[in-house]
Amino acid sequence: MKTRITQLFGIQHPIIQGGMHFVGFAEMAAAVSNAGGLGIITGLTQQTPEALAKEIKRCKDMTDKPIGVNLTFLPGFSNPPYPEYIRAIIEGGVKIVETAGRSPEAYMPALKDAGIKVIHKCTSVRHSLKAERIGCDAVSVDGFECGGHPGEDDIPNMILLPAAAEKLKIPFVASGGMADGRSLVAALALGAEGMNMGTRFIATKEAPVHENVKQALVAASELDTRLIMRPLRNTERVLKNAAVDKIVEIERERGASTTIDDIKELVGGVYPKIMREGTMDAGAWSCGMVAGLIHDIPTCKELIDRIMDEAHMLIRKRLEGFLAA
């Protein structure tokens, strides 16, 4: 399949694996890229720019296909040395960066001077237009369904994607709730040039996370995510568990006066315990509503091949069939 996204990034299939904290290691990115999609290493999961440089090298030893690095610009309290992370990306020969969180504007000159293509993840049309204005090559339009941070507007992809298509000139992928060939065909119909998946890629053989995490996704339904940190205007969609129940209770009790200190130990530093050790109630971890569409744990290649086969079948048989009838 050829779209503006496959052409922009030099990939076979219009499928991107979004950056994921403590999931987007070299193994994950290489498996997706080797399967013809675009695999992305999560920059800030590496504690230092030097560690990121090593991770990029490890990934490049596993694939000769294009890979990307995610740079998440965190709100407020934490301030990683972004210029040094960017230097590691440039020196590592990575040509694609997925930015997320705050606007990447301050870092665009450095990225563009190095010939890097930038895809910014946005949860609204206005942020997508800003990304276009500051020179991003593409955007990942992240609907309310998504795992992670859906923003504060709560617009699902059925509305957000066509609204973005009406305004944007640069190409965009649909992100949030994407799982299979049906998602891809729907995304293309709504104006996107491909799709970005997070949660679905965690339930794959190569995802370097504890088996308990994969099984939790297979067991979960579309009813099992919760929104937390809304009072902090840093809303996150997470999988329901004992820790999340506690957070929801605290937020309900304290309302608008909730502070990060009230929930800190349930959200801070919990990813290694969950992703590595499989301690599923250790804290809150990002997960999309799409968990309800995840029923197995294929390899990345099986998953991507199946998506592309299904998309072809849907377009050629089901959709064409309606016209023929």
Ligand SMILES: Cc1cc2nc3c(=O)[nH]c(=O)nc-3n(C[C@H](O)[C@H](O)[C@H](O)COP(=O)(O)O)c2cc1C
């Ligand atoms: C466990 C997990 C961790 C994530 N961590 C990050 C992150 O560090 N930075 C980021 O930009 N997005 C992060 N995301 C969001 C994904 O890149 C992607 O945008 C999102 O998962 C898409 O929605 P979906 O889960 O419905 O596919 C994370 C998502 C998950 C599920």
